[in-house]
Amino acid sequence: MTQPVIGIFGGTFNPVHIGHVRAAIEVAEALELAGVEFVPAACPPHKNGEGLLDFALRLDLCRAAVAGLAGFSVNPLEADRPGPSYTCDTLAALAAARPGERFCFIMGMGDLLGLGCWKNGFGLGRLADLAVHSRQGQGIETFCAFLTDNGPAMGATPTPDPAVWTLPDGHILHFVAVARLDISASDIRRRWRAGNRLNGLVSESVLAKLLTHTDALQAGWDRPLSA
Template identity: 30%
Template sequence: MVDKVANVIEPEVLTELFGASPKRKIGILGGTFNPPHLGHLIIAEQVRDQLDLEKILFMPSAEPPHKKVKKTIDGTYRSAMLTETLKGNDTFSIEDAELKRGGKSYTYDTIVELKQKNPEVDYYFIIGADMVQDLKNWYKIDELIKLVQFVAVNRPYYNLDTSYPVIGVDVPNIDISSTLIRQKVKHGCSIRYLVPPAVENYIESKGLYKNEENSDGIPE
């Protein structure tokens, strides 16, 4: 464990700190993506730009171990919506390691797998500021911080104080969540401009989130 308090770091400072690394720098944005929305894209682009990352991998989880309620729609639907969401951006792509593995999606297991496949890559794992205080409860966190660099994006009412090494990145506060979108669909409300048009069409065509069974449970 590293005794360090995360602070928002200016882009020019980041360039000086990390620009000399010979390894490829790739970000990972994990989550259920149930469904993916414009907030995810804004976070990913801001982190990619400010940390000068080569690309961002969007990594849908199979069963998120930290969620109290693990109800979510099948990964096939979530992966298809992500594919539509990421079209047109060559620096964004899907990493389906956790969906392929199935079961509880522990970040430690995933990063070990990715590092074994790609030893030339330094991974930057993106989390919200609301998750920073919970890092102490993550599976094998002391081993995990040796394998990956955590990046925390700001959220209202949360600070980034932590004993773990976390880079803070300032992003626009966009109050959109997957929970909000599912609730709007369930109640017949518009989700236009909250998700990409192709995702809106996909949700409608598949009849997703219209019943209570798959519209509740997974925040974000």
């Protein structure tokens, strides 16, 4: 019997939006994942903290975003971890806390392309399976070109299927084409500062929570912020 695999979807989620949820659903369906856990980063290492909503609020927004989605949940693992939220540490902590379970870390194509700048980025495939979802203008060709250059550093080996590469310790690297929703958290923050409606960009449950935390949004978002 094939071992069930749990998807791990990490990110800043500032805020979580329907593009995040839709991508997670499509990856879960394509790879037949047993479930997906959203894992908000408490202290994103590549952000300086400006324009970042409080972790507890981002956690609560994620819970609202996946409420009612069978198999989807939010893992507050980062709440009690000091220092920057490095993915390699998160995956190692999950493996230590839940021996015998198999995980698949879900990332966007932009994350894959920047993996060389992450702490132990090329070693993530030794900790879990990896699933890379496409983005506009960057599909399977970009995926394969990256692995041609960086596969040896990751221990990745091609298979007859260009969307599937093997990784050390029996892990697998997948490319998953997903429908592109042109939504970004930075654009949502820009629209909020401009006083525009966020309907259709975030779920109604997330929007309702945002509207009850306007003071927190003003403190976190009411200033220019790079994406």
